[in-house]
Amino acid sequence: DKAGHRHFMAKEIAEQPSVLRGALEFYSGPGDEAPCLPEGVDFAAAGRVVLVACGTAYYAAQVAKYWFEQIAGIAVECDIASEFRYRNPVLGPRDVAIFISQSGETADTLAALRHVQGRVGQVLSVVNVPTSTIARESDVALPIHAGPEIGVASTKAFTAQLLVLALLALRAGRDTGRLDADTLAAHLRDLAALPGFMAQALDRGEALRDIAAELGEARDVLFLGRGPMYPLALEGALKLKEISYIHAEGHASGELKHGPIALIDQHVPVVVMAPRDALFDKTMSNVAEVMARQGQVILLSDRAGLAEAGPGIAHGLAMPAVPDLLAPIVYAVPAQLLAYHAAVYRGTDVDQPRNLAKSVTVE
Numbered sequence: 001d002k003a004g005h006r007h008f009m010a011k012e013i014a015e016q017p018s019v020l021r022g023a024l025e026f027y028s029g030p031g032d033e034a035p036c037l038p039e040g041v042d043f044a045a046a047g048r049v050v051l052v053a054c055g056t057a058y059y060a061a062q063v064a065k066y067w068f069e070q071i072a073g074i075a076v077e078c079d080i081a082s083e084f085r086y087r088n089p090v091l092g093p094r095d096v097a098i099f100i101s102q103s104g105e106t107a108d109t110l111a112a113l114r115h116v117q118g119r120v121g122q123v124l125s126v127v128n129v130p131t132s133t134i135a136r137e138s139d140v141a142l143p144i145h146a147g148p149e150i151g152v153a154s155t156k157a158f159t160a161q162l163l164v165l166a167l168l169a170l171r172a173g174r175d176t177g178r179l180d181a182d183t184l185a186a187h188l189r190d191l192a193a194l195p196g197f198m199a200q201a202l203d204r205g206e207a208l209r210d211i212a213a214e215l216g217e218a219r220d221v222l223f224l225g226r227g228p229m230y231p232l233a234l235e236g237a238l239k240l241k242e243i244s245y246i247h248a249e250g251h252a253s254g255e256l257k258h259g260p261i262a263l264i265d266q267h268v269p270v271v272v273m274a275p276r277d278a279l280f281d282k283t284m285s286n287v288a289e290v291m292a293r294q295g296q297v298i299l300l301s302d303r304a305g306l307a308e309a310g311p312g313i314a315h316g317l318a319m320p321a322v323p324d325l326l327a328p329i330v331y332a333v334p335a336q337l338l339a340y341h342a343a344v345y346r347g348t349d350v351d352q353p354r355n356l357a358k359s360v361t362v363e
């Protein structure tokens with residue numbers, strides 16, 4: 001049932017405020033003290049966090065790497081399941097391994113999980129299907145409560161994975177003693193505001209329809225971001241290519257001049273994901289480099305960021321101003337909507353793109 005939407009993907013994008021509200025309720029404890037996570041989750045003795053996943057779930061893992069390092073001060077190893085399992089990763093009894101999978105059946109992720117069993121201290125999974133093999137074979141499974149995701153392009157599962165990973169990072173910060181009670185309470189208050197920010201992002205995202213039509217005419221599109229917005233750039237590019245079949249690449253903004261800038265001319269739209277955070281000015285210097293080569297910059301930022309960017313950008317989308325912790329979750333919305341509207345514009349099969357399966361159960 002598409003609930004009045006033209007595609008499951010549109011329905012699933014629109015559901016995100018309520019999905020995240022539900023997941024927040026599920027993991028909220030009696031007070032503000034700490035996220036209420038299942039028994040057995042414990043980072044007090046964690047030497048390292050090892051994050052493993054595929055596709056969009058891997059980009060959620062890449063965002064979480066920043067959180068575990070910054071919030072909990074724990075070293076993080078983050079890899080694609082199909083690489084991780086074949087490279088004899090160095091593992092230890094104090095490692096906490098976390099496997100992220102919407103379906104809980106992805107063959108490479110499952111094989112990676114089996115590879116670490118008995119070699120690490122704890123095996124956690126972040127899954128949408130609580131009865132899945134990955135959920136069953138992990139020590140503790142944390143459901144993301146996204147509800148069935150039918151569209152092949154993962155949308156609400158991504159943001160719900162990010163929410164659960166943020167809660168895990170906060171818990172890790174508390175367990176390691178790095179996060180003081182006040183800061184933890186402030187982060188939890190920020191997370192409580194997430195569903196409202198997602199709703200605002202959805203409202204403002206409607207303005208992306210015309211911009212997406214321009215993307216729909218492009219042969220190549222670049223996505224740029226820094227810090228936790230770098231994995232969002234990768235996610236934006238993956239979403240666009242998988243459903244619209246437009247060639248898209250995500251890059252860390254700072255890597256631009258190490259190669260990708262050679263691609264830029266007046267025909268290449270460059271989507272820049274840049275909340276007004278500590279890295280904003282650095283990203284803007286990359287934007288200037290793109291504009292100097294006639295690249296068409298589509299800047300996703302808040303009002304202060306757009307004002308600072310000034311004239312010269314082809315399009316700006318005013319996002320709500322959000323706390324740093326929430327930015328990668330809220331900015332997923334315009335990434336999804338750009339891909340969705342570009343695919344609709346091109347008339348592709350949005351929910352069932354060619355060559356792809358919802359659950360990849362072969363290696």
Ligand code: M6R
Nearest residue numbers: 055056057101102103106153154
């Ligand atoms: O079920 P999983 O989360 O393990 O699936 C992982 C990837 O196959 C999946 O995220 C894929 O990249 C999506 N089609 C992306 O939209």
